[in-house]
Amino acid sequence: xxxxxxxxxxxxxxxxxxxxxxxxxxxxxxxxxxxxxxxxxxxxxxxxxxxxxxxxxxxxxxxxxxxxxxxxxxxxxxxxxxxxxxxxxxxxxxxxxxxxxxxxxxxxxxxxxxxxxxxxxxxxxxxxxxxxxxxxxxxxxxxxxxxxxxxxxxxxxxxxxxxxxxxxxxxxxxxxxxxxxxxxxxxxxxxxxxxxxxxxxxxxxxxxxxxxxxxxxxxxxxxxxxxxxxxxxxxxxxxxxxxxxxxxxxxxxxxxxxxxxxxxxxxxxxxxxxxxxxxxxxxxxxxx
Amino acid sequence: xxxxxxxxxxxxxxxxxxxxxxxxxxxxxxxxxxxxxxxxxxxxxxxxxxxxxxxxxxxxxxxxxxxxxxxxxxxxxxxxxxxxxxxxxxxxxxxxxxxxxxxxxxxxxxxxxxxxxxxxxxxxxxxxxxxxxxxxxxxxxxxxxxxxxxxxxxxxxxxxxxxxxxxxxxxxxxxxxxxxxxxxxxxxxxxxxxxxxxxxxxxxxxxxxxxxxxxxxxxxxxxxxxxxxxxxxxxxxxxxxxxxxxxxxxxxxxxxxxxxxxxxxxxxxxx
Numbered sequence: 001x002x003x004x005x006x007x008x009x010x011x012x013x014x015x016x017x018x019x020x021x022x023x024x025x026x027x028x029x030x031x032x033x034x035x036x037x038x039x040x041x042x043x044x045x046x047x048x049x050x051x052x053x054x055x056x057x058x059x060x061x062x063x064x065x066x067x068x069x070x071x072x073x074x075x076x077x078x079x080x081x082x083x084x085x086x087x088x089x090x091x092x093x094x095x096x097x098x099x100x101x102x103x104x105x106x107x108x109x110x111x112x113x114x115x116x117x118x119x120x121x122x123x124x125x126x127x128x129x130x131x132x133x134x135x136x137x138x139x140x141x142x143x144x145x146x147x148x149x150x151x152x153x154x155x156x157x158x159x160x161x162x163x164x165x166x167x168x169x170x171x172x173x174x175x176x177x178x179x180x181x182x183x184x185x186x187x188x189x190x191x192x193x194x195x196x197x198x199x200x201x202x203x204x205x206x207x208x209x210x211x212x213x214x215x216x217x218x219x220x221x222x223x224x225x226x227x228x229x230x231x232x233x234x235x236x237x238x239x240x241x242x243x244x245x246x247x248x249x250x251x252x253x254x255x256x257x258x259x260x261x262x263x264x265x266x267x268x269x270x271x272x273x274x275x276x277x278x279x280x281x282x283x284x285x286x287x288x
Numbered sequence: 289x290x291x292x293x294x295x296x297x298x299x300x301x302x303x304x305x306x307x308x309x310x311x312x313x314x315x316x317x318x319x320x321x322x323x324x325x326x327x328x329x330x331x332x333x334x335x336x337x338x339x340x341x342x343x344x345x346x347x348x349x350x351x352x353x354x355x356x357x358x359x360x361x362x363x364x365x366x367x368x369x370x371x372x373x374x375x376x377x378x379x380x381x382x383x384x385x386x387x388x389x390x391x392x393x394x395x396x397x398x399x400x401x402x403x404x405x406x407x408x409x410x411x412x413x414x415x416x417x418x419x420x421x422x423x424x425x426x427x428x429x430x431x432x433x434x435x436x437x438x439x440x441x442x443x444x445x446x447x448x449x450x451x452x453x454x455x456x457x458x459x460x461x462x463x464x465x466x467x468x469x470x471x472x473x474x475x476x477x478x479x480x481x482x483x484x485x486x487x488x489x490x491x492x493x494x495x496x497x498x499x500x501x502x503x504x505x506x507x508x509x510x511x512x513x514x515x516x517x518x519x520x521x522x523x524x525x526x527x528x529x530x531x532x533x534x535x536x537x538x539x540x541x542x543x544x545x546x547x548x549x550x551x552x553x554x555x556x557x558x559x
Binding site for chain 1: 324327328332334335338339341343345346347351478482483487494495499
């Protein structure tokens with residue numbers, strides 16, 4: 001660890017993180033993860049409150065779409081019971097994929113707390129990944145029971161969910177987590193250029209609400225909107241894993257979906273590299 | 289006997305006017321906030337209109353509410369949300385921060401009603417954008433429904449809107465007052481904000497029984513958004529109107545009692 005104490009090795013005026021070895025990175029992940037978990041457990045009340053807020057949107061969506069479908073009715077191939085299942089699983093995927101850093105980066109840059117993160121000899125994204133994973137694990141303790149309650153309380157239909165669907169879902173979920181993390185981390189980087197990020201974030205979440213499938217299943221959206229959604233990265237971060245879990249996609253359809261997820265993930269990583277390089281060059285600490 | 293009371297109301301009114309003018313001064317200083325509020329307001333408006341379009345692409349009525357009825361409701365939701373964002377939420381956030389940091393003591397030593405001071409201490413004029421959007425959408429929705437509104441309907445709307453605002457204010461005040469016991473409470477307002485933002489923009493009548501009760505009496509969104517919208521869409525009956533007035537009075541009295549109860553137990557940050 002001795003050489004890591006030499007803070008902020010730089011080449012050509014930007015941080016150089018290439019000297020961190022894999023074992024060092026693994027040690028860092030273990031340490032940061034347990035630190036973040038200790039923090040989350042200390043503030044478990046705050047975590048519990050955020051978990052309650054994640055339940056509200058799917059709950060409202062269930063009520064609205066059940067009313068639209070009516071008892072025994074169907075909307076674009078979804079019955080009331082299937083809407084319940086769709087939004088209950090959406091809640092789980094939303095919890096496991098969302099990140100909050102697009103709100104935090106503005107604060108980090110405004111208060112100067114970005115500087116120490118940049119001075120560490122390790123890319124700041126690793127700290128965010130650890131913090132995020134820790135929060136997700138702790139949050140599952142609330143989200144999973146809430147999901148079961150939604151399904152049982154509103155009479156969700158889980159008859160199509162078997163072992164094969166769950167296994168296929170897990171891979172789609174992992175890819176969705178990676179894709180959304182990288183993409184939204186790039187969105188967070190916009191704080192290096194903008195001093196007020198709320199409008200951009202609102203626009204992003206508004207687009208995500210429809211194209212990602214969190215307001216309604218893609219099948220329910222108007223034809224044109226669905227076409228736009230499918231060529232965008234959004235459904236691959238939310239709707240796709242949910243549809244896989246519900247058995248609405250199977251066989252080759254699932255494999256193609258994984259491929260599209262990987263494609264978007266590659267593009268997102270490329271974008272991350274590009275934007276991060278420019279962002280760091282642009283950064284001047286508060287007070288500098 | 290009327291003299292001292294009038295003096296007091298006049299004094300209180302001057303305090304409110306002072307804080308409003310401070311808010312306007314701040315607005316002139318941060319003009320870009322206003323532009324930002326317009327952009328954010330429009331994004332939210334388009335989002336809600338799209339949500340209505342998706343829903344009404346599949347059905348012609350939602351729990352008895354037509355497309356234009358729900359447009360009215362979206363407008364009322366904007367209006368109430370704007371009023372909350374104008375003074376209630378920023379003041380409550382400042383109060384809770386003050387309790388945590390100890391600066392709330394300065395509010396208490398001022399020679400005026402502590403509840404009033406705490407409730408109007410921050411005025412954020414950019415929220416007026418939401419109020420304006422709300423009024424516009426209400427007019428659009430009412431116009432789209434066709435049929436004229438009588439003066440009585442408008443009066444009932446204003447009355448229930450006032451009662452709804454008082455009820456919501458009292459609720460948020462009582463929630464924030466709990467910061468005297470639990471110091472880090474800003475997250476609780478996040479739950480309220482999320483409930484208001486998500487559940488508040490649909491008529492409570494579509495929610496199943498227990499949720500409807502919760503959204504009527506525990507978190508009084510029904511009387512803040514749905515009831516004023518009912519007044520403009522010809523659904524409001526006398527019982528509900530009286531209920532709205534009674535609930536506002538009960539919530540206000542309870543919140544004020546709770547405020548002074550909490551103050552008596554408050555020892556200050558340094559004590």
